[in-house]
Structures are given as structure tokens and as C-alpha cells.
Amino acid sequence: MKFSWLLMVFSAITDTLMTLYNIHYYGIEIEGNPLIKYAMECTNPLAGILLFKIIGIVAITYVVFLTGEYYDVGYGRRIKSEFFYYFTSIVWFYGTFSHIVLIFIN
Secondary structure (H helix, E strand, O other): OHHHHHHHHHHHHHHHHHHHHHHHHHOHHHOOOHHHHHHHHHOOHHHHHHHHHHHHHHHHHHHHHHHOOEEEEEOOEEEEOOHHHHHHHHHHHHHHHHHHHHHHHO
16 A cells, blocks of 8 residues: 555656646646646746645545545445555656657657
């Protein structure tokens, strides 16, 4: 369980760094999430991104803590709760890799 949580945090860090790198070159318009974009416009890019990453990490950790070892998905089927960590990692790594592709295209 600790590995999956660390993987989620690492993916959040890499996505944040790559987003900040591309914002430096292309501007805030490069961010695809309108809520994060609005937070960056109201504060600054780093604060806007970190606000949502920290909320995301805390929320996912809280959900896993509440569900215990397994999560009931219905119809008598259960999944391991750490699936939430892995799913979040996949989403954030997708953001990282899309930023890397953007760097190499331009």
C-alpha cells in the first residue's frame, strides 16, 4: 500500500513540474482543466496547481482510509482500495507524458 501511495505522490510531482515547465513557455492557456486554470489566474501557476494536487492527494488518501482494504463495487464484486492510488497515478502520468510530447513536438 505504501508503494502505491508513493507512486501517486511521485506522479503528482512530475505532472506539476512538467505543467509548470510548459506554462513557462506557452502561458497559462496550456492547462486543460478550467478549475486549475482559474486558480492559476487568481493566484500564480504554482499555487493554483499545488492547491488542487494537495486536495487530490488528501481526498484519495481519505477515501482509501475509509474503505479499508477492499472497496465494494456492487454485484458481489470487490476491488482492492489501493486501486484508487494506481488510477490517480495513471491519470497524472498521462498529464506528464502529454507535456513531454508537447516539448518534443515544438
